[in-house]
Amino acid sequence: MTSSVPTTPESVRKQAAEAAALRRKRARNVTTRWRRRTLLGLYLVFVMLPIYWLLNLSFQTNSEILGSFSFWPQNFTVANYARIFTDANWYMGYVNSLAYVLMNMLISISVALPAAYAFSRFRFIGDKHLFFWLLTNLMAPPAVFLLPYFQLYYSVGLFDTHIAVALAHCLFNIPLAIWILEGFMSSVPKEVDETAYIDGYSFPRFFVTIFLPMIRSGIGVTLFFLFMFSWVELLLSRTLTATNAQPIASIMTRTSTASGIDWGTLAAAGVLTIIPGIVVVYFVRNHIAKGFALGRT
Amino acid sequence: MEWMVWTLPTAIFFSVIAAILLGMTTWELVSPSVERRGFLPIATTRGDRLFIGLLSAAYIHLAVVGFTDISIWFALGASVLWLLVLMRWG
Amino acid sequence: MNKVYNNRAWFLILPMLMLVAFSAIIPLMTVVNYSVQDVFDANTRFFTGTEWFEVMLNDPALQAALLRQFAFSFTILAIEVPLGIGIALLMPKRGWQASAVLILITLPLLIPWNVVGSIWQLFTRGDIGLMGVGIRELGYAYNITRNPADAWATIILMDVWHWTPLIALLCYSGLRSIPDAYYQAARIDRASKWAVFRYIQLPKLTNVLVIGVLLRFMHSFMIYAEPFVLTGGGPGSSTTFLSQSLTTMAIGQQDLGPSAAFSLIYFLIILLVCWVFYTAIMNSQKDNTTQGGA
Known part of the structure; x- marks a missing residue:
């Protein structure tokens, strides 16, 4: 019904207001969805960081671990696993x-x-x-x-x-x-x-x-x-x-x-x-x- | 069984516990217990009251042994009395 | 459900009972025997009566460990339960993202406890750890081997990392069991988000939360391997919890009598707390079922 052509000034205003409300609601849904994703993402980062660090160190030699601080293995090695x-x-x-x-x-x-x-x-x-x-x-x-x-x-x-x-x-x-x-x-x-x-x-x-x-x-x-x-x-x-x-x-x-x-x-x-x-x-x-x-x- | 380092008092203690459990089972078989409300805030069966009694007896003993100079026999007497009160009116 | 009264059910219980009794009752009896004696070896031992209990109850180090233990257990419950509920509400409900998030979140639960300690040791060390170095770069002299507050915060953070997933998974599955019709009804009534949470989601969660809280409380009381690896109970004895005090006494110093006496005191405390908890739950469930029946 709302899509029919408006005939009176009141109904024009009413339709415009409804459309605006709908737009606002959609926008709010999008922001809440993104806020949810960000929060969950932050938690997942918190869960994965220590594990990532373990993985990172496992591919480094002891001298590299103690000698230089790096976010990923500089000299990738699987010697630890081989041992x-x-x-x-x-x-x-x-x-x-x-x-x-x-x-x-x-x-x-x-x-x-x-x-x-x-x-x-x-x-x-x-x-x-x-x-x-x-x-x-x-x-x-x-x-x-x-x-x-x-x-x-x-x-x-x-x-x-x-x-x-x-x-x-x-x-x-x-x-x-x-x-x-x-x-x-x-x-x-x-x-x-x-x-x-x-x-x-x-x-x-x-x-x-x-x-x-x-x-x-x-x-x-x-x-x-x-x-x-x-x-x-x-x-x-x-x-x-x-x-x-x-x-x-x-x-x-x-x-x-x-x-x-x-x-x-x-x-x-x-x-x-x-x-x-x-x-x-x-x-x-x-x-x-x-x-x-x-x-x- | 040598490694379990039994002593006479602990042997008596466990025998008494076993005897109580056996007695309670027989009693339950002869006349099944009904849940009821006594002075405790919850409805209990006979077995519940026995458990509450034994647990509070353990705490009575700990309190007497740890924080007073009263003889442990006094704690035992008080516990038995408390257990009987609990079983009858709890 | 109306259960049938039938004592032959004991035959179904029996195999289980024999196994558990073997593992539970014989060792418990032995601990009681230890607690009233001064044991050097099987042939050299002296009856001491209640002396060990008296000593242990008045030992300030153990009283401090007990207080620390309670503080720790309540702190982690206060953090993990709300956080777990929050995570469960945020988790996607279907599709591949749901499976992926589930698997990632479950990971910390499946890591051996001392490896959890090692992971956090590697993560927080001031020289090679990401978090340790990171916090130092920010200008705070973070040091878990010197500063008790840092050690405490790190252990709590580690426990939150390790165990929040359990609460989150329990709540997630509780939420999944709510039929869509409930949410539709709420939308028709224009219920607020808070109202939906309070009157639809939370009641469904109580059953699983009870399990989660009980499990977490019991396990936090036994915590041993993680702080032992991470801080070794230090600095000083600021992160020495009950299990570690006990293990040091029983294995390290071979003081069988005192450690057995203390074990029994410890066990009685847990027994009381859990009995109160269990009875409260059972009674509230009974009230619910009578209400539902009426």
């Missing part, structure tokens, strides 16, 4: 870390799935207290448990094996997995279970073929968290290993020697610890948006 990939002591650290992280993910998810199902579907004696006790294990500071852990795993003969670290990380990873999965499972209506049982499914068959596919984004996010907390943990994994299963994080402390710190190698090793994380995020990127709400929305 890590040719020395078995170094690259086995990555293998060890990945080995115990994967074992831990496997153990945690396989015992957490049935337990989370029990918490989300049934009431039983002590359920609330058990759930709270599990959460307290998330809070237990590893520093408290270091020495008993060392002696416990030493006395059962598991010291300096991957499985020891994997089991130790279960302390906080299993409760976390149950907490996350319980949220996802509770958002699946109970009628699904009941219909399946009426259709003659047994519990294991229903659980594996119907229920698990329904919460697969939840499982993806849980695995992401399990990977994250096991990969980044240092105290327990360092205490429970000596040489055979030493994680990369503790090997990195070797870069500080009597003659000073080997900055280049330290930076290169740091860059390499970020890469598995990037791979994992890439795999779950489509689930993160939904899944991080942990089913509790």
Whole structure:
């Protein structure tokens, strides 16, 4: 209607005013959009700067790092990376870390799935207290448990094996997995279970073929968290290993020697610890948006 | 088990805790607890009151041991009394 | 959801329970045993009763570490929660930009904690670090090994860098679950941006924020590797937090008795704080569901 030719002076003024308001609104939308982008961009710069600096130093020789200050490598070198990939002591650290992280993910998810199902579907004696006790294990500071852990795993003969670290990380990873999965499972209506049982499914068959596919984004996010907390943990994994299963994080402390710190190698090793994380995020990127709400929305 | 360096008092302590938990479970099986409001600001079940009682008992002991010269047995007595009050009227 | 009362559910719990109990209860018992003795080795030990508890509760260094810990935990929560919500509101909702921003923001979470310390050490050193050199060029004598205020600010900045992404991601996914119809209704009612945030977005965020705050509080209490690598607890003991005091005592000085006693005190504090938190959340959720049902 507004596009029709105006006939009276009032309607001319009215139409002009409407057009002006529309223009102003559009302009405001554009400025807010740019302000949003700038703010987000600033935050991303803040996130990326330290990582960029690590990357920058990893491509420099030690003499260049200490000798001249530059925003990018002047004499680009991959010698730091070469040192890590040719020395078995170094690259086995990555293998060890990945080995115990994967074992831990496997153990945690396989015992957490049935337990989370029990918490989300049934009431039983002590359920609330058990759930709270599990959460307290998330809070237990590893520093408290270091020495008993060392002696416990030493006395059962598991010291300096991957499985020891994997089991130790279960302390906080299993409760976390149950907490996350319980949220996802509770958002699946109970009628699904009941219909399946009426259709003659047994519990294991229903659980594996119907229920698990329904919460697969939840499982993806849980695995992401399990990977994250096991990969980044240092105290327990360092205490429970000596040489055979030493994680990369503790090997990195070797870069500080009597003659000073080997900055280049330290930076290169740091860059390499970020890469598995990037791979994992890439795999779950489509689930993160939904899944991080942990089913509790 | 040598490395766990057991002592008699701690062994008794853990046995008592285990016995209480076992007793509470049996009690719950025989007559299930109902959530109710007592003098505490929240509705609690029997198990909740036990937990609150044990946690406050721990704090009573810490306060007595750390900041007064009263005997620890006094703290124990006070805690047991407090636990009973809590279980009955909490 | 109405849950069925069925004690056979315990069979589903059992495997998990055995694993966690192995890792949690046996070490906890051992710590309690340590705390009442002076242990030299398995055969040479003396019963000391409650002496260690008395010593630890009155130790000024540990009281200071505890206060520092609380100050630190509340400071980072006060910064990270609003910042995380803000970032989540700014993040693009669809398209390739959404994926790219997600991946970039998640990065700091996946870096091993001591590497985070190393990254910030490299970044803030006065001779080779971008930030260290940058601030000095601006004329401020920035030095985290000499000046406690600088060390504090740097550790807080590092923690914000490291953990704000967790809050932001949780909030982002909470926001994504709001149906478009809500926003359309708000537009028809000509609701202001603030009203949309207050009455549509914030209520949806509370559930995920609870998880975020709880996780952040617990982890900030355990912070160890990052400040240890970055400042080593210094200058002096100005950035020595609880975990570091404990680890130095238990591993460095081999004082098993005192460190075990202190661990238990520490654990009781966390237990109380988290229980209060947990009960408050559970009760507010219960109120919500009864309101929804009525």
